[in-house]
Amino acid sequence: MDKLIIQGGARLQGEIRISGAKNAALPILAATLLATSPVTVCNMPHLHDITTTMELLGRMGLELTVDEKMNVHVDSSTIREFFAPYELVRTMRASILVLGPLLARFGRADVSLPGGCAIGSRPVNLHLQGLAAMGADLSVDGGYIRATAKRLKGVDLWMDLVTVTGTENLMMAATLADGVTVIRNAAREPEVVDLANCLISMGARIEGAGTDTLRIEGVDELHGTTYEILPDRIETGTYLVAAAMTGGNVKLKNTRPALLEAVLSKLTEAGAQITSGDSWIELKMDGRRPRAVSLHTSPYPGFPTDMQAQFTALNAMAEGTGVITESVFENRFMHVLELQRMGAQIKVEGNTAIITGVPQLKSAPLMATDLRASASLVLAGLVAEGATEVERIYHIDRGYETIEEKLSNLGAQIRRVPA
Numbered sequence: 288m289d290k291l292i293i294q295g296g297a298r299l300q301g302e303i304r305i306s307g308a309k310n311a312a313l314p315i316l317a318a319t320l321l322a323t324s325p326v327t328v329c330n331m332p333h334l335h336d337i338t339t340t341m342e343l344l345g346r347m348g349l350e351l352t353v354d355e356k357m358n359v360h361v362d363s364s365t366i367r368e369f370f371a372p373y374e375l376v377r378t379m380r381a382s383i384l385v386l387g388p389l390l391a392r393f394g395r396a397d398v399s400l401p402g403g404c405a406i407g408s409r410p411v412n413l414h415l416q417g418l419a420a421m422g423a424d425l426s427v428d429g430g431y432i433r434a435t436a437k438r439l440k441g442v443d444l445w446m447d448l449v450t451v452t453g454t455e456n457l458m459m460a461a462t463l464a465d466g467v468t469v470i471r472n473a474a475r476e477p478e479v480v481d482l483a484n485c486l487i488s489m490g491a492r493i494e495g496a497g498t499d500t501l502r503i504e505g506v507d508e509l510h511g512t513t514y515e516i517l518p519d520r521i522e523t524g525t526y527l528v529a530a531a532m533t534g535g536n537v538k539l540k541n542t543r544p545a546l547l548e549a550v551l552s553k554l555t556e557a558g559a560q561i562t563s564g565d566s567w568i569e570l571k572m573d574g575r576r577p578r579a580v581s582l583h584t585s586p587y588p589g590f591p592t593d594m595q596a597q598f599t600a601l602n603a604m605a606e607g608t609g610v611i612t613e614s615v616f617e618n619r620f621m622h623v624l625e626l627q628r629m630g631a632q633i634k635v636e637g638n639t640a641i642i643t644g645v646p647q648l649k650s651a652p653l654m655a656t657d658l659r660a661s662a663s664l665v666l667a668g669l670v671a672e673g674a675t676e677v678e679r680i681y682h683i684d685r686g687y688e689t690i691e692e693k694l695s696n697l698g699a700q701i702r703r704v705p706a
C-alpha cells in the first residue's frame with residue numbers, strides 16, 4: 288500500500304483546478320441504470336470510488352467507455368444481471384445507490400448490505416423502509432438485500448433522519464413509479480440537487496430539489512442525456528483549509544463558492560481573507576496563523592460533517608481553543624488519535640472535541656482510517672516540523688484526485704512512495 292511523505296513548512300501559493308464532485312458522480316452513475324438510451328457524464332473526477340462504481344455497472348453488463356476528456360459514456364441496454372456483490376460493496380458503501388434504480392426499472396435487485404465503516408454503523412434502514420413503502424418486497428438473506436417489485440407506486444414518505452443517499456435512492460426509485468411520491472425531511476445537499484437536475488434532463492418530473500420536500504411524478508421511461516457534474520465542495524474546502532493552515536495564498540478554479548458558504552464563513556472567522564467569483568475562490572492568510580473556531584456539524588446548509596476532520600487539524604495548530612461537535616456520525620474522531628501523536632492537544636468528550644492549538648505540530652508516522660480523516664492528517668503534515676508519513680492512503684485516493692500533484696502545484700513538499 289502506498290504512503291505519502293510530507294515535509295512540513297511550505298506556505299501554499301498558487302492556483303489549482305477543482306474536480307467534479309465524488310458525491311454527485313456516484314448517484315449520477317447509478318442513475319444511468321434508469322435510462323433507455325446512452326448517458327454521457329462530464330467533469331467526472333478520476334477517483335477510486337468512481338472506478339469501483341464503473342466496475343460494478345460493468346459487471347452487470349452495462350457498456351461503459353471513457354473518452355480523452357474523462358467523460359464517461361454509459362449504455363444500460365446491454366444489462367444482463369441485477370447483482371451488486373459484497374466484494375465491491377464492502378469497498379464502497381455508496382454501491383447501495385443501484386438498489387433504487389434497479390428496482391424501479393427492472394423490478395429486481397440483489398445488493399449486498401454495506402457493512403459498517405470506520406466512521407459509524409451507517410445502516411440503510413431508511414432506504415429499505417422507503418422502498419418497502421413504495422411496494423417493493425425486500426428480504427435480507429446471507430448479507431444480501433433480495434428485492435423485487437412489480438411496479439413501484441408513488442407514496443408520501445417521511446424520512447426519520449436526513450439521509451443523503453437515502454434521499455437519492457428513493458428519489459431515483461420514484462422517477463419511474465406509478466403516481467406521485469413526496470419525500471419529506473429530504474436531504475438538501477448540492478449533490479442531491481445535482482442528481483435531481485440530471486434526472487430531470489433524462490425526462491424525470493421532480494420539484495423541490497434543494498428543499499426538505501421533494502415531489503416526484505413517476506413517468507414510464509427516462510431517456511439518455513449529457514450531464515456535467517458540479518464541482519466538489521469538499522475538495523474545495525479541504526484545499527482552502529490547507530492554505531489557511533500554512534499561512535498561504537491560493538486561488539481555486541472551476542469551483543462554486545455558493546456550495547460551501549458555512550465553510551467559507553468559518554474560514555473567515557479563522558482569520559482568512561476570502562474573495563470569490565462565480566467559479567473561483569481566493570483565500571489569503573499572508574503568513575498569519577489561523578485563529579481556532581468552534582463548529583457543529585449538521586445536514587446542508589449547515590456545516591458539513593465531511594469538513595469536520597479538516598477543521599480539527601486546523602484547530603490543532605491555531606491560536607486559541609475551538610470546540611467541534613460531530614452530530615451526523617457517531618464515530619468520526621478517528622483522526623484525533625493520530626493528531627495527538629503529532630502533539631495536538633485534543634480532549635474528546637462524547638461527540639465533542641475540545642482542541643487547544645499548539646504553535647508547532649511534530650511529524651510522526653500516521654495511519655489513515657477513513658477518507659476525510661486521512662485528508663486531515665495530510666493537512667497536519669503540511670505544517671508539522673519534519674517529515675510526516677501517512678500510510679494506507681488508498682482512503683485518500685477514494686475522494687481526492689491526485690492529491691499530491693495538486694498540493695505540489697501549490698508548493699507543498701509531498702511525494703507518494705509505493706509501500
Ligand code: EPZ
Pocket residue numbers: 309310313381407408409410411412413414415448449450451452453592593615616617658659686
Ligand atoms: C453521504 O453519506 C456522503 N456519501 C458522506 O460522504 C457524507 O458524510 C454523508 O452523506 C453526510 O453528509 C455519499 O454521498 C456517497 P447519510 P450517507 O445517510 O448518505 C444515518 C465522504 O467523505 N442513517 O446522510 O451514507 C447514518 O448512520 C462521505 O465523501 C441511518 O440511520 O450518509 C448517519 O448517522 C463519508 N439510516 C446519518 O443518518 C439510514 O438508512 C446521515 O447519514 C441512512 C442513514
